[in-house]
Amino acid sequence: MPRPEPDTDIAATPGAAAVPALLDHARALTNPVLRSVIDRLVPPMDTVAAYHFGWIDAHGNPAEGDGGKAVRPLLALLAAEAAGASAETGLPGAVAVELVHNFSLLHDDLMDGDEKRRHRDTVWKLYGPAQAVLVGDALFALAGELLLERGTPESARAARRLNAATRRLIDGQAQDIAYEHRERVSVAECLQMEGNKTGALLACACSVGAVLGGAGDEAADALERYGLHLGLAFQAVDDVLGIWGEPAVTGKQAWSDLRQRKKSLPVCAALAADGRASAELAQMLAADAKRTDDRKSDAENGFDEEEFAARAALIEEAGGRRWTQEEAHRQHESALASLDEVKMPDEIRERFVALADFVVVRRH
Amino acid sequence: MPRPEPDTDIAATPGAAAVPALLDHARALTNPVLRSVIDRLVPPMDTVAAYHFGWIDAHGNPAEGDGGKAVRPLLALLAAEAAGASAETGLPGAVAVELVHNFSLLHDDLMDGDEKRRHRDTVWKLYGPAQAVLVGDALFALAGELLLERGTPESARAARRLNAATRRLIDGQAQDIAYEHRERVSVAECLQMEGNKTGALLACACSVGAVLGGAGDEAADALERYGLHLGLAFQAVDDVLGIWGEPAVTGKQAWSDLRQRKKSLPVCAALAADGRASAELAQMLAADAKRTDDRKSDAENGFDEEEFAARAALIEEAGGRRWTQEEAHRQHESALASLDEVKMPDEIRERFVALADFVVVRRH
Numbered sequence: 001m002p003r004p005e006p007d008t009d010i011a012a013t014p015g016a017a018a019v020p021a022l023l024d025h026a027r028a029l030t031n032p033v034l035r036s037v038i039d040r041l042v043p044p045m046d047t048v049a050a051y052h053f054g055w056i057d058a059h060g061n062p063a064e065g066d067g068g069k070a071v072r073p074l075l076a077l078l079a080a081e082a083a084g085a086s087a088e089t090g091l092p093g094a095v096a097v098e099l100v101h102n103f104s105l106l107h108d109d110l111m112d113g114d115e116k117r118r119h120r121d122t123v124w125k126l127y128g129p130a131q132a133v134l135v136g137d138a139l140f141a142l143a144g145e146l147l148l149e150r151g152t153p154e155s156a157r158a159a160r161r162l163n164a165a166t167r168r169l170i171d172g173q174a175q176d177i178a179y180e181h182r183e184r185v186s187v188a189e190c191l192q193m194e195g196n197k198t199g200a201l202l203a204c205a206c207s208v209g210a211v212l213g214g215a216g217d218e219a220a221d222a223l224e225r226y227g228l229h230l231g232l233a234f235q236a237v238d239d240v241l242g243i244w245g246e247p248a249v250t251g252k253q254a255w256s257d258l259r260q261r262k263k264s265l266p267v268c269a270a271l272a273a274d275g276r277a278s279a280e281l282a283q284m285l286a287a288d289a290k291r292t293d294d295r296k297s298d299a300e301n302g303f304d305e306e307e308f309a310a311r312a313a314l315i316e317e318a319g320g321r322r323w324t325q326e327e328a329h330r331q332h333e334s335a336l337a338s339l340d341e342v343k344m345p346d347e348i349r350e351r352f353v354a355l356a357d358f359v360v361v362r363r364h
Numbered sequence: 365m366p367r368p369e370p371d372t373d374i375a376a377t378p379g380a381a382a383v384p385a386l387l388d389h390a391r392a393l394t395n396p397v398l399r400s401v402i403d404r405l406v407p408p409m410d411t412v413a414a415y416h417f418g419w420i421d422a423h424g425n426p427a428e429g430d431g432g433k434a435v436r437p438l439l440a441l442l443a444a445e446a447a448g449a450s451a452e453t454g455l456p457g458a459v460a461v462e463l464v465h466n467f468s469l470l471h472d473d474l475m476d477g478d479e480k481r482r483h484r485d486t487v488w489k490l491y492g493p494a495q496a497v498l499v500g501d502a503l504f505a506l507a508g509e510l511l512l513e514r515g516t517p518e519s520a521r522a523a524r525r526l527n528a529a530t531r532r533l534i535d536g537q538a539q540d541i542a543y544e545h546r547e548r549v550s551v552a553e554c555l556q557m558e559g560n561k562t563g564a565l566l567a568c569a570c571s572v573g574a575v576l577g578g579a580g581d582e583a584a585d586a587l588e589r590y591g592l593h594l595g596l597a598f599q600a601v602d603d604v605l606g607i608w609g610e611p612a613v614t615g616k617q618a619w620s621d622l623r624q625r626k627k628s629l630p631v632c633a634a635l636a637a638d639g640r641a642s643a644e645l646a647q648m649l650a651a652d653a654k655r656t657d658d659r660k661s662d663a664e665n666g667f668d669e670e671e672f673a674a675r676a677a678l679i680e681e682a683g684g685r686r687w688t689q690e691e692a693h694r695q696h697e698s699a700l701a702s703l704d705e706v707k708m709p710d711e712i713r714e715r716f717v718a719l720a721d722f723v724v725v726r727r728h
């Protein structure tokens with residue numbers, strides 16, 4: 001059965017165009033609270049955090065950075081509204097989830113040795129590894145503080161869900177690192193890892209907002225499933241960009257995920273396929289693992305640019321790119337199906353739908 | 365007014381002799397729960413954590429390590445009993461506090477570059493920095509999980525207190541690192557830093573146990589003050605050992621804190637004193653800061669052993685060692701005074717007193 005090209009069927013959805021304004025609004029609501037909790041940190045952690053969020057530059061001067069897209073805060077605010085409360089009711093959840101997200105960015109950049117994020121030096125690169133560890137820890141602790149200091153049963157339930165999601169986030173990072181050193185990772189293992197690493201926190205943004213808004217566990221769980229599928233769709237798109245994305249757009253090197261030997265979905269799907277390209281890829285990756293010393297650069301390990309291009313071509317030929325694009329759409333459909341399990345105002349449902357569309361139509 | 369030598373007046377207290385058995389009992393209660401929550405971690409984090417706690421050796425074979433003294437678990441269990449509940453009621457708090465303590469050890473060893481702990485390689489040294497970051501994060505998250513999954517109002521209050529203490533722990537580590545790069549730190553700043561870094565979690569062990577045992581906030585706060593003073597007494601003793609402790613006993617290099625340029629209590633007190641020794645020490649530390657490159661070893665920076673001995677002698681001559689020993693006793697007395705604010709069975713009170721004595725009579 002022929003499928004339409006991934007970009008075309010969804011781009012026809014008019015709602016996605018409205019999402020940037022929704023994200024701007026979420027960021028405008030979230031940022032003042034975020035700034036006020038960051039102010040609770042003792043020096044120099046407050047400065048390091050302000051740099052990470054893009055509020056100041058490397059010299060301490062005010063900057064115009066926006067600190068990322070605010071997808072998670074938007075989900076928490078929408079979920080509170082879905083539960084019949086005001087968006088503001090979900091605000092502590094929006095900020096707490098954003099704090100946990102940035103805790104994981106600070107630590108992951110250090111663990112992965114990534115020197116750039118949002119086109120700027122990462123915190124460990126600029127301030128040293130100790131500050132990246134410490135400020136990451138502080139953001140994690142602030143997230144719990146923000147929820148628990150309210151002392152209501154709802155905020156305790158929200159804190160419990162956020163804590164569980166953070167555990168999954170950490171599990172996902174552990175799996176991601178472990179898989180880099182394995183020659184073969186199944187598609188199921190990859191999806192489980194990505195569900196932990198990306199899905200769990202987007203899922204939690206929804207349920208935390210819903211719980212703070214007064215929703216019962218059943219509705220919160222359904223919205224959590226929406227967020228999980230949204231996250232898996234998002235990650236599938238990201239995995240395509242991680243290999244074939246334009247460096248000027250992604251802010252990362254070309255073939256970025258291949259350089260890090262990430263076992264992302266396109267790689268796992270290609271390895272699971274039949275045929276010559278899959279077999280050749282498997283052989284190549286096995287040989288790569290043997291000639292790779294993680295402490296050395298690609299050039300030192302003897303990798304040149306053509307070799308990454310050759311691996312990317314084999315992955316595409318084995319169907320890994322196509323499968324991942326289709327997976328993004330399957331997850332998108334599952335996200336919308338989960339949405340149908342929850343009663344909510346039509347206007348809010350349309351925004352959730354628009355956000356799901358937006359996530360999948362990103363240039364891939 | 366002459367004071368008796370620090371070791372003699374307290375060692376006369378018979379209770380301190382009973383503490384090792386109490387610690388063994390606390391460890392026996394805590395370890396099975398601790399092992400079961402560590403089993404929740406995905407590989408290889410479960411193995412790395414088991415190594416850190418001393419349950420396996422570097423080759424994965426079972427080991428007889430005890431994972432530390434269990435002072436914090438004992439406090440939590442005693443506090444639950446002080447509130448009129450069973451020791452077991454405080455068990456989730458005992459384990460949660462121990463998890464947070466070990467989260468901080470994993471991250472601090474990495475930040476401080478410490479290669480040995482309890483006479484074994486530290487986790488970052490054996491498994492690499494990424495595993496130290498990741499497993500530390502996981503222990504922090506497990507602590508919250510363990511308290512919040514119970515879903516009772518008491519466990520939410522306990523989680524809130526634990527979270528606040530963890531924030532102070534992180535603040536203290538940030539201050540400790542920042543102070544290493546300053547020539548002068550006041551005694552008040554040092555006490556505040558040590559209250560955060562050491563006092564807050566010992567304080568929290570008490571209040572979390574009390575809250576889980578059904579205590580109101582007033583009693584929990586008083587027990588928290590006991591724990592804070594206990595922690596400051598403990599740290600004062602530790603600061604003396606950090607300069608003058610026997611390497612064979614402490615498991616650290618001679619003059620350990622001076623090598624790291626720690627502004628510990630003896631240093632701050634010596635710098636705050638009048639006289640020739642204090643002035644000479646100040647001059648020396650200022651000159652040290654100029655000739656020190658943190659990325660190099662002491663030998664590379666041109667420090668020899670005699671120089672550390674000379675600094676230790678000046679600190680002692682300026683009264684820094686004596687002042688710190690006396691401070692341990694002042695804090696010990698404050699701890700006992702806080703204990704008097706809480707109604708509890710005599711038998712439990714005696715154990716708290718014995719523990720305070722035990723902390724101060726450690727060989728200093």
